[in-house]
Structure formats: structure tokens, C-alpha cells
Amino acid sequence: MLNKLPITGKKAVRAAYGEALVELGNTNKDVVVLDADVSSSTQTKLFGQKYPERFFNVGIAEGNMMAMAAGFAACGKIPFVNTFAVFITLRAGDPLRSVIAYPNLNVKLAGAYAGLSDSYDGATHQSVEDVAVMRSIPNLKVIVVADATEARLATLAAAKIEGPVYLRLSRAEIPVIFDGEYNFVFGKAHQLIPGDDLTIIANGYMVYKAMEAVQALNRKSIYPRLLNLHTVKPLDTEAVITAAKETGAILTVEEHSIYGGLGSAVAETIAQNYPVPMKIMGFNDRFGETGGYEEVLAKMGLTIEEIVLNAERLIKKKSER
Template sequence: MAEMIATRQAYGDALVELGEKNKDIVVLDADLSKSTTTAKFGKKFPDRFFNMGVAEANMVNTAAGLATCGKIAFVSSFSIFATGRTWEQIRNTVCYSGLNVKIVATHSGVSVGPDGASHQCIEDISLMKTIPTMTVIEPCDAFETRKSILAAVDYKGPVYIRLGRAAVPVITKKEDPYTIGKANILRTGKDVAIVACGALVANALTASDILSKDGIEATVVNMHTIKPIDQDVVVSVAKQGNAVVTAEQHVLDGGLGSAVASVLSRNYPVPVEMIGIDNRFGQSGEPDILFKEYHLQPEDIVLAARRAIGRKRK
């Protein structure tokens, strides 16, 4: 049984680790520091922590100002507030100027659970991906979250990192390589490729196990960086299996699936099936029930893989 750790918990620990090494790290939060776990940094380094209250747009502009003074600013809130309320400030103040601001949003996707549609941000990847100069990352587990936070410090310019509320399985290892913009291939197979991000990577691995029992071998790709997407890996795995499935906890419009389909349409067209949220809002419920309702389970990925394989040219 894999260890279960919330990616937001790993974020708070990584911030403290960074704060001890780099005096230019500053952290801003919008009155949700206990939930986002930035409170860990605030307790350890109160002079470099700023609770901006329920004023997210002001928080982003303040972070931009600190970045112009040489600071590396981490900005956090729930993803619905960190991207929805602040889109104009992120676009015009942070990204237009290419400032070194890292927006790390928690409580993304329907796995937020009982808080319901108003707090389940399922559009944030699309919102951030469309802004020029923005880098978009969704780590799959706690180890990868730590690596993404540490990597973001040395990565010049704006970065958006998408984290969840609920605990997720730890499926990577501390020693696994991690580079922003470079996907990790977790398994290889000749019949179909499953490209997933975030919490859906674990489900993709389970789906691969189910398919293998029926003699179908699937490649599983952990596409932790959605922008810039690793085009070389996308094309390579498509050529290997000639069928692709994408899996994400996000609306299908503008998310990982759209990015993969765009790469393949230009470079190597093959059948693509997408697992994600199809033109619906979230709703209140436990995460496992919502994953079933929105067809985000391993069994749904298995069915999508069979459909993609069935669409291969005869």
C-alpha cells in the first residue's frame, strides 16, 4: 500500500527547506495559510511572510513588487482565488514583465470534495496556460511536489504550480529525476500511451495494470509540466503505440488533453481519447465519489484506452 500524503503538505515543508537556504525567498498568502500550509514558513520566518488578507489581487501585485527588488516570491491561496480573482494582475503585472513570481495554488480539482463547485477550480490550467511566459506544473505526489518547488526557485520567470487538498499515493521516489519541461516515462508498452498529470498519474498506473492482465501493454507518462509540454516525449510515445489517452482532473477545454492533441495534430496524428471533466461544474461530495461521477477512475482510463486502440487505422 502506497503512503498517502497531500501535495500541499509537501509544499509547506519545501518552503521551510528553501527558507533556510535562501534569504531571498518570501511567501505571501491570502488568509488561508493553515490550509495552504504556508503557515509553516510563516512560523519559521515571520519577517519574510506576509498575510495579505482576503485581497488576492493586491497580494499578486505586492509579490511582483518584491520580485523587482530581487526577491523570489511564492504566492499561495486556493486555486479558484489564486487564478480566478487575480488573472489580470498575473497577466499584466507578473507575466508581461516576466517577473520571478511563483504562484502555488492548493485545493484544485473536484478532489477538494465537500466544499463544492464554488471552491473546486477545474479551469485553472487553462487560465494560466494561455498567458504568454507562464510555466504550468502539476506534480503527481509529495516527492514530486518538493522537486517542483525547489526547481521553480532556479527557474527564471513566472511559474504556476497546481496542488490538491486530499492525500494522494506516493508513486515516485526521492531519487527520480525531475526537470521542468521534461516528462517522466513510468512504464513502457507497445499498444497505447497514457499521458497523465497530478492525481490522475496514480490512476493511470492502476489502469495500466488492469490492461496488462488482458494482454494490452500501456506506456504511462507523468506529464508534470503542462506548459511547456514535452513535445518530444508526446510524439515518441504516440509513434510507439499509435494511440493515446490523456488523463487529468480538469475541464477538457484547455487542459492537458488539449495540449497533447495540439502537439499530435501538428506532428503525428493518432487516435486520442481524453479523460477529464466534460463541460460540467463540480459539486459537493467525497473525492472518491466525485471521481466516479466525473469518470476519472482507473476503469474509465481503461475504457478510453480500448476506444483509442479500436480507432487505430486498420
């Protein structure tokens, strides 16, 4: 039961990431930051201003930046590679795969402007497939960040994880849903709201949308469990299987293609362990488009109302079993 959302305000995820990098730069001298001419967008300029000797702006050359990071990591550095999610995945995907993931080098990949968050720039700058691509590369770990608080904690955590980690970051200024008490544990699902009628599993900005949806469902006397599954790989299979067993239905919500992302990871787990009725909400095999962030999300079907509707349908399906 959720009476009131614990929202303390709004903050841009990229700003929190930029600040976290500065914090990290102070505590860990091995951290170096690479950017491909988008440091004002990614907010790595904050690190660059504070630690210019450890900041490398390589120009508009993403593949070169990625392979450079391999060299840094092979010599004991912890490079954070920065550009838009869509470019870090596919423009720089070959060096990422072959000289970072394959040798399991300690490189951190920060995919900025992920999902539809760069809404006005349109489909070329929005990422619909990054989680699917990253998740399928061996050795690579994947974290999808839900708000500014989690951006900071995930960035600090990534630096402590040995091997390549992908951080999926939003451009958007979105509600801060976690306070200073929030305990981010890499690889572990975080239960935001207890409940037994079904489980809603979300990550990224969709966690906030799901919280709103849970409030609406509560008013209809439906009590879903809500999990923030920030780590898509390795997946907390135990939490997912437990949710399937205890609530009997699962709805996933992600700002990503319905192919290969959070929903797929959850489906793979429950299909092989404890099949229950399930619905995957995301982009239905289509690119985004230009417009206001909320407008584009709505056009892609990612609204509070759609979450409520899908939750109700799932509960019906569950009762018919």
C-alpha cells in the first residue's frame, strides 16, 4: 500500500552522474574520463574542469575513444567512456566487444541520453536497443538508472566492480524517488512496494511511472508488488522467481524495445523456472520520434494509464488460470 509518493523534487540524471564522477575523481586517482565532444551533454565537463589531466576529449571519434579505454584499462586505469547511449552501443560497439568485453577489461561505459530522453532530437539520438545489445555481450554488466540518487550510487558502485559495466543514463530531469537512505546493491532487485496481486518490474524512469500506477491501482483495491530491477545483468533471478511464485503474474515496464531488454530477461527467467502470465511493456519494435519527452513516451504507450490497464488485464488472466 502506498499512500503518498516519496518524491523530494526533480533532478537531471546526467547532472547527478557528472557530480558523481567528480566525487569519484577525488577518491580514486585511477579514474580517467573520456568523452567524444559531448561533455556538456553528458556533464563530464565537471570532471574535466576539476581534473583536466585525467580528462580526454577525443573529438567526434567514438570507436577510437572506446579502443583507447582498452589501453588505459590494460595499464591499471579505470576509464569511464562517455557518449550518447545509441553511439556507445553501435558506433563504438566493435571495439567495445572485441578489446574490452572479450578481455574483460575494467572499463565503465556511460550511455547518456538513453531511451527517449533526448526526445526533441528524434529517433537517431534515442536508444531503443542499447540494453539488448549490451546484455548479449559476454562479461558485460548492465545497470539501468532510475533517478538522480541512483545515478550517483550506481556510478560509485560501477567503479568498484571489476570488469566492464554499462550504465544507462537519462538526459531528463525526472522525479527523485530515492532519498539518502536508499541502499543500492548491484545485482539485487530493490523492492519499493510490497504486494501480492501481481508484480510490476521496472527500471529507469519507468520506476516512477510504475509507482504512480501502483497508487492508482491501490485506489481500485489492487495491491501490486513493485520491484526496481536496476541491474539487468546479472539478473536477480531469485527475486524474479519469488515474485512469480508469490504473486502469480508479472508486468515489466521499460523505456526500451520489448526485444532483448528487461522484459526479455525476466521472461527468460520465469519461462525456464516458474511460468506465470506476463506482459512486457516497452517500444513495440519501432523507433521513436521528435516531440516532448512525455508526448513521445505516451505515443510509445508508456503511460501510467497503460500500466494500470495492463496490470488489470494480467490479474484477470491470472484469475482465469
